[in-house]
Amino acid sequence: MKSVGKLKLYWADFWRYRYLLWNLVSRDFKLKYRRSVLGVVWSVLNPLLMCLVYWAVFTSLPGFGSNIPNFPVYLMIGQLLFTFFSESTSAGMGSVISASALLKKVYIPKYIFPMEKCCFALVNCVFSFIALVLVMLVTGSPLHATVILAVYPLLTLFVFCFGIAMALSAMAVFFRDIMHLWSVFTTALMYFSAIFYDPAMMGSVGSFSMQTIIGLNPLYWYITAFRTAVLYGRLLSTNMVLVCGGCALVSVLIGTLIFKKTQDKFVLHI
Amino acid sequence: MEPIIKVDNVSMCFNLSTEKHESLKEYFLALVQGRLHYDEFYALRDISLDIMPGDFYGLVGLNGSGKSTLLKTIAGVYKPSAGCVTVRGSIAPLIELGAGFDMxxxxxxxxxxxxxxxxxxxxxxxxxxxxxxxxxxxxxxxxxxxxxxxxxxxxxxAFAIATITKPDILIADEILSVGDFLFQQKCEQRMKELMSGGTTVILVSHSIEQVERMCNKVAWLSHGHLKMNGDTTAVCEAYKQAQRGEA
Incomplete structure (x- = not known):
């Protein structure tokens, strides 16, 4: 009974500050494109150009891409979701530190800041889906009814990122090193996310096949589930549903725990 | 009548780490070498204060006496190391104006x-x-x-935004020292208006004249201790006396 009341209190607190969340996202959005001539168009153009680069590089390498049907769309999905992950976690990591001016002077629920960065990254990601649609149109990829199922990996990925962003933002307050370490880690992770190759065609390291190792990477599952729905037009397998949902849940639980344990000390360190 | 703000035995302790460990390496080096101890510094020590609805409470004290820390503890920015603060009502904090502005x-x-x-x-x-x-x-x-x-x-x-609503409690940290005198008068006027609507105001000011003019209760902080609190005239007299003695 008591915990229900507590949960209600948290919810009321969040609900009161929902407009702040909205305004912070719109501030980030305005500032990102202020003074650029093309403005929001960059949200579409940027992933398009990035994928063009990847596509040019990997199709010119023998053995890459040729065995994957509709390689541009395959590449694009991996690239977009991975960008979402790396943007939200790295921006979320610095969010508490950069909000120090606010946190020192007014009471605001502190998790608003990592959450805001994740929302902002999600908005950007959704905008860049326009680029994905363009690529699908140009390559003549059919539109499946299962597209709607792609919402599931996207939303669970959002929760997954939010959990990580909370944990990282709390840790970054005490140890700034994390920020440098994380950028190295995400780069490494990128190569294990099967963005521009099919894991089935990779060799093995020692007694482990690459496919097993990549299967341990939650991002691979989110990307694969998204591809399954959008590119292949198939239903999500039970494994996909479980792994996507499970990773999100674990991440957000751990993130909340770390954040809650340390948040009272934030103001003393930022 | 129940107090609108109840500050109960609040202490606020800061770790004044002699060196700040901002990287993992430094931290572990210090940990291994046993250098990891902090100097504790109490910005507030066992402060108890009841503020009644409708009070215009002034906080006086020298720099570093804990006035701002007390305000921030009441506003919920700091969580006290010991004791607790109970606030019944909405707070509009005017602690360093324009904190939430993006330039x-x-x-x-x-x-x-x-x-x-x-x-x-x-x-x-x-x-x-x-x-x-x-x-x-x-x-x-x-x-x-x-x-x-x-x-x-x-x-x-910033002042205009913070005072558009009728908050139950208005916390003001030396805000009236900015702006020209016309605007200062306007701010005082607005605060008086809020008061007549039942708002409780807590004001930090270095201008003792201003405190005497506006407040009905005053608390005097010195080195984190509550030295005296009560009616304006009595506390202000004692405070001025002490300052004269030190000068």
Whole structure:
């Protein structure tokens, strides 16, 4: 009974500050494109150009891409979701530190800041889906009814990122090193996310096949589930549903725990 | 009558780490070498204070006596190391004006951003927008980025936003020292208006004359201890006496 009341209190607190969340996202959005001539168009153009680069590089390498049907769309999905992950976690990591001016002077629920960065990254990601649609149109990829199922990996990925962003933002307050370490880690992770190759065609390291190792990477599952729905037009397998949902849940639980344990000390360190 | 703010045996302790360990390597090196001890510093020690609804409470004391720390503890920015603060009602904090401003945004955008920082809804801000602009007298500069404003102009906007609502408690940290004297008068006027509407005000000021003029209760802090609190005349007399003695 008591915990229900507590949960209600948290919810009321969040609900009161929902407009702040909205305004912070719109501030980030305005500032990102202020003074650029093309403005929001960059949200579409940027992933398009990035994928063009990847596509040019990997199709010119023998053995890459040729065995994957509709390689541009395959590449694009991996690239977009991975960008979402790396943007939200790295921006979320610095969010508490950069909000120090606010946190020192007014009471605001502190998790608003990592959450805001994740929302902002999600908005950007959704905008860049326009680029994905363009690529699908140009390559003549059919539109499946299962597209709607792609919402599931996207939303669970959002929760997954939010959990990580909370944990990282709390840790970054005490140890700034994390920020440098994380950028190295995400780069490494990128190569294990099967963005521009099919894991089935990779060799093995020692007694482990690459496919097993990549299967341990939650991002691979989110990307694969998204591809399954959008590119292949198939239903999500039970494994996909479980792994996507499970990773999100674990991440957000751990993130909340770390954040809650340390948040009272934030103001003393930022 | 029950107090609207109950400060109960509050202590606030800061770890003044002699060196700040901002990287893992440094931290572990210090840990291994046994250098990891902190100097504790009590900014507040066993403060108990009851503030009644409708009070105009002044906080006086020298620099570093813990006034701002006490305000921030009441506002919920700091969590006290010991003791507890009970607040019954909404708080509008005016601690260093313009904390929620983004200098790259225009005044109009900032009014909405800062309003939501204080927990107002956009609809509510819409309805009060003209009032804010009138009060701050900055009609001609609404679409100018805030970085091009003078500090006085920023303070006007900030004060106007923070006081549009009728908060139960208004916390003001030396805000009246900014702006020209006309604007200061306007701010005092607005605070008096809020008071007559039942708002409790806590004011930190270095101007003892201002405290004497506006407050009905005063608390005197010295080195984190509550030295004296009660009616304005008695506390202010003692405070002035002590200052004369030290000077």
């Amino acid at each position: 790259d945004l225009t005044a109009r955008e900032n009014i909405y951003l800062n309003g939501t920082v204080l927990g107002y809804s956009p609809k509510y801000i819409d309805s009060k927008f003209d009032e804010i602009v009138d009060f701050s007298e900055l009609q001609d500069f609404l679409d100018v980025p805030l970085k091009n404003y003078s500090s006085g102009m920023v303070a006007r906007i």
